[in-house]
Amino acid sequence: MAQEEVNKILSQEYKLGFSVDVEADTAPPGLDIDVLRFISKKKDEPEWMLDLRIKALHRWEKMKEPHWGHLDYTPIDYQSISYFSAPKKAPNNLDEVDEEILKAYDKLGIPLEEQKMLQGIAVDAVFDSVSVKTTYSKTLMELGIIFCSISEAMREYPELVQKYMFSVVPMSDNYFAALNAAVFTDGTFVYIPKGVRCPMELSTYFRINAQNTGQFERTLIIADEGSYVSYNEGCSAPQRDENQLHAAVVELIAHKDAEIKYSTIQNWYPGDENGKGGIYNFVTKRGLCEGENSKISWTQVETGSSITWKYPSCILKGDNSTGEFYSVAVTSKAQQADTGTKMIHLGKNTNSTIISKGISAMHGQNTYRGLVKVAPDATGARNFSQCDSLLIGSECGAHTFPYLESQNSLGQVEHEATTSKISDEQLFYLRQRGISEEDAVSMIVHGFCKEVFSQLPMEFAVEAKELLNLTLEGSVG
């Protein structure tokens, strides 16, 4: 039967599942104030940061893990996780990065030597808990653009960090955000000054390597008035039998006339067919369109993780501001994803677009959860939502939970949803025209994702397509 062949295609091995041997400095498992002190000391942080961490820990201890997601997983034992792991040979300057780490990134197709880099992309590489290398920082500095690790930002630009951190995602926003606030280890900081258009794509590559370790990064991007930046993140992890927790927070602030384009290609290890292993991905991402005419656009291609809980959102505070969310989420094997967005319309004539494409195969469960909220003053607010699900096979599932709260009768909200299935008839039709089964599956899936892929920067669109092909590729027949 055709279905078996398709499953064979889908059950491809995870190709980024290797790990490298790097001597690491790892905190003992467990979470208490001493661990926070350890992290803060390791990172040479200012005193105010440690105080914030301790405050966050106290709040987190009073909170409960949320279980409203359409997700089923073994409980997380927060005391068995190590909250910090860093390569022992901490690089003091860019030439001191451990050979093994450079090799690991090379293997992932991300060379960190600048002359080897694709032109026009600056990279911050985060390995377990620390940023190991940021490229092109000097070039960007000439334009006043700050692109560095968040640890460095805390030391070098404390006034910016103190002003903006926790301003979009408050430390006790939710359980995982509070956990992150207490233990976050590294991440990327970006500041684009007034009127500057960032001349290259900025990008962060997150890699989990160490065992029994969580990754808790925090990213903060500020686009000052009239500026523009396109930022991309990618991630992967070794193949391991136990689950690893990833709880990140991303905050974006777009001032008047500024635009932030944020693209994610998430390819954490998804676990095996029986749901063994894989990354638990509990992420809070939120952007604030602070000023008039500002714009924030989220594009995500989610192919990895065993559990995904993620709702990149926009608070449209400035009048005429725009929020966009383009998403492709693939769940295969035993993966579960509960993902979507929140568009909060506060300002007048604010505009939002949601395009969500969920692909489920094998035993994958895919849930779209979205909120469109129109506040009383948001006259002229408009939203368009489209949620499409594609099922491959009969043992997977797709679920859609769109929520709408409109407190302004002049708002205009549209929602469309479809569910379709790759049928044997479609596959056969393409094969009868001489197209191989593998190409036929990929053609149908790519056609389904087209509107989202077209939003990705070119290089990343190519990567996303290849990644999707890898997920779907395999021996046929």
Next chain:
Amino acid sequence: MMKIENLHAKIGENVILKGLNLELLKGKVHVIMGKNGAGKSTLSKAIVGHYDVEVTDGTINYKNKNVLDLTPEERALEGIFLSFQNPVEIPGVNNAYFLRTALNAKEKYQGKKETNAAEFLKLTRKHIEQLGMKSDMIARALNDGFSGGEKKRNEILQMEILQPDLIILDEIDSGLDIDALKAVSEGINRMKNGERSFLIITHYSRILDYLHPDYIHILQDGKIVKTGGPELVNILEEQGYQAIEKDL
């Protein structure tokens, strides 16, 4: 061109073809007629290797190969083309992109240079005009939201672009108005070159007025029970299948 011998096939538990023999000659137009449920569509599906059909016995020889050993795409690349009775809709897949992928796959298989995008557009424009299709059809998603007539014209467009050697038309005439029937028939007639063979499955004689068949085969209960010239169509038209059943 193709020789089918002692073909037995079933769909699920239902045995449909029961020792069918049929020879399709080079450059000739063959027609299969028969009552509903006689096995006409099963025969076409067996030839192209559709998942639904399980062949339990017999051989299908084509270009010195047993077709039954080939995958569906290999059969297509070897020049067997089926125009589907109900062409399936594939949302999001651009018609032109699909068609060029199919053409390039065939060119690659034959070791030829692949037609580039510009050449391809020129080629399709010509055919689209000839078929009286709307020019935006090629830019739309494959069969998505097409009317019945548009789907059938799109099948003929694919046939003309892919230039197959053996063309199977499964009820190409169903659901077509007179204009569409004419356009489709003209497309089929343009493909005749004295080399290509045609296997036309139909319920009605109307399209045969345009296509001028060479042989008519009557399929009944999983076997070819009678073969004759075009005159057989007139007997059927006037006296129905009963006349033939009596003869047997």
